[in-house]
Amino acid sequence: MRKLKYSKQREAIKDFLSESSHPTADEIYIKVREQFPNVSLGTVYRNLNLLSECGEIRKLTFPEGPDHFDNNTTPHYHFVCRHCGRVFDLSLRGVELELPDKEGLMPGHIEGYSLICYGTCNSCIGMRA
Amino acid sequence: MRKLKYSKQREAIKDFLSESSHPTADEIYIKVREQFPNVSLGTVYRNLNLLSECGEIRKLTFPEGPDHFDNNTTPHYHFVCRHCGRVFDLSLRGVELELPDKEGLMPGHIEGYSLICYGTCNSCIGMRA
DNA sequence: TATAAAAACAGTAATAATTACTATTATTAA
């Protein structure tokens, strides 16, 4: 694996990730620009990809809209509101999948999985009521 | 819900979907063009979106590459190979999630979910051995 | 069967998200 050198831009990206909830690359870009006005969106994407590859963060892909990024790499799932697009964490104790144990059923070697729930969040339900 | 009128292009798209495994819009386009040389990619996308909205097919989104489409709308999961990108069906009896029963844990009303496993498929494992 | 409204079409242009390229600057190990 390649060696990462320190960069203050990457540090700012990580800082913002740790204090925010599933931001998109663009949201991170807007925030980091407050501290580094010349930072480029490419730098944000490159660092997010580097950090995902290192396993420091997770990339979340949904059928609608841009990817989101999550600094919580412990096993957990997500709920996405189809109306406002917000992403929520789900712990779902009791829904421990233990998929790696089911290798026999797999068409190969499983290295990870993602569980995404879709629906309408409570605040969007409230708006329609 | 809006009313669909018959179209032979849409019929060809459905036919190909039912005899193939998780094709992308572009793969469908290439195939349907054999029968309708002037079909446009926009027509393929429009019909795939219409059919997804009607619940006749499912759209599959992965972190890499274009969306895939699945004419199997019964509950099942997917395994995606990180190397060749192929998509496999998983039945995984015993991993019945029953998520709709867990509404109390959700930040809203759940309408669906997707479970995607990532890894290396057996044929890609063979190639590296 | 004729007709008219609605839907679908092909072809093209536009958009959104992301990646690639390049010349310069910053980091780091020796």
Add this chain to the structure above:
DNA sequence: TTAATAATAGTAATTATTACTGTTTTTATA
């Protein structure tokens, strides 16, 4: 202190998808 390499900003290019427009097809009803 230096030299190798990683990282950067800025820009261009790419990929996947959607939107637009004028024409054609479908379908319900007269």
